[in-house]
Amino acid sequence: MRETCRQCSAELIGPYCHACGQKRFVDADRRLGHLMSQFFEALTSLDSRFWRSMRALTLQPGVLSAEYLAGRRQSFMPPITLFLLVNLLFFLAPPLTDFDLSFVDQVGGDLAVRAHPRADTLPLEEKARIADYSGQAHSPWTTPWVERRIAQMRADDPALTVRSYAERYERSSSNISKLLIILHVPLLAAAMALILFRQRRYYAEHFVVSLHMMAFMMLLMIAIGLALHVELVKRYAQTAIGLGIPAVAGVYLSLAFWRIYVLRWWEAVFVALVWLVALMQINVYPYRAIQFVLANVLM
Numbered sequence: 001m002r003e004t005c006r007q008c009s010a011e012l013i014g015p016y017c018h019a020c021g022q023k024r025f026v027d028a029d030r031r032l033g034h035l036m037s038q039f040f041e042a043l044t045s046l047d048s049r050f051w052r053s054m055r056a057l058t059l060q061p062g063v064l065s066a067e068y069l070a071g072r073r074q075s076f077m078p079p080i081t082l083f084l085l086v087n088l089l090f091f092l093a094p095p096l097t098d099f100d101l102s103f104v105d106q107v108g109g110d111l112a113v114r115a116h117p118r119a120d121t122l123p124l125e126e127k128a129r130i131a132d133y134s135g136q137a138h139s140p141w142t143t144p145w146v147e148r149r150i151a152q153m154r155a156d157d158p159a160l161t162v163r164s165y166a167e168r169y170e171r172s173s174s175n176i177s178k179l180l181i182i183l184h185v186p187l188l189a190a191a192m193a194l195i196l197f198r199q200r201r202y203y204a205e206h207f208v209v210s211l212h213m214m215a216f217m218m219l220l221m222i223a224i225g226l227a228l229h230v231e232l233v234k235r236y237a238q239t240a241i242g243l244g245i246p247a248v249a250g251v252y253l254s255l256a257f258w259r260i261y262v263l264r265w266w267e268a269v270f271v272a273l274v275w276l277v278a279l280m281q282i283n284v285y286p287y288r289a290i291q292f293v294l295a296n297v298l299m
């Protein structure tokens with residue numbers, strides 16, 4: 001009797017369907033044991049797509065993107081899936097400050113003074129210094145907006161203070177900031193499309209590269225966040241974050257771009273620097289503004 005594929009009804013010639021790729025369905029595939037073994041295999045098999053992808057992402061800069069762009073896509077996870085999984089890990093890891101500034105750092109002037117954790121006991125000169133601070137690039141627009149929000153909420157809840165509002169903000173903002181990391185990717189891809197326009201690649205290809213690079217950046221931040229739990233590292237924390245992230249990222253990105261875009265080494269270093277500068281600019285301007293507004297609205 002001729003056997004057909006359960007998925008697409010094409011005639012089966014071997015253990016896998018030539019039309020859709022599904023494995024030949026056998027009776028054991030109905031059982032619970034099959035479900036469990038599938039689950040454990042995905043989790044533990046060091047050769048599974050997940051672990052293979054993670055290994056390539058951490059140890060072989062640029063391999064994931066280069067393979068994807070060359071059309072070899074079977075051995076690794078799709079870029080967006082890998083990004084979301086790493087984003088999930090990042091979500092569970094301890095936060096780092098640049099992606100999640102405190103409320104006081106995000107607003108300007110008088111509001112920052114009133115939101116300060118030690119608002120009542122601050123010395124006058126300290127108060128004056130904070131009041132002089134103009135906040136972030138978005139603060140001239142967002143600070144009056146937040147003041148109006150607090151005033152409106154106070155109408156319903158007279159016990160609400162600026163400080164308690166700031167505390168509520170800070171409870172929600174860390175999660176929002178992690179969820180929004182992906183906002184960096186489309187703009188980074190645009191920067192790459194501009195600087196590498198001679199390569200005549202699709203925007204989507206730069207997008208994939210930036211997904212992989214941002215996934216690596218998140219892993220790097222997870223690693224540094226964990227390292228900060230070690231006492232010795234903690235003592236040198238400022239140096240570790242200030243020098244560690246740009247140094248490791250710079251080397252990684254240079255190697256990755258050299259491989260992906262087939263550049264000369266100095267071109268690769270230059271593109272890596274542009275990418276890092278673009279990342280910082282995107283982080284400081286659009287990302288912080290969107291993150292701040294959404295964290296206020298969704299808190």
Ligand SMILES: [Zn+2]
Nearest residue numbers: 005008017020
């Ligand atoms: Zn089939």
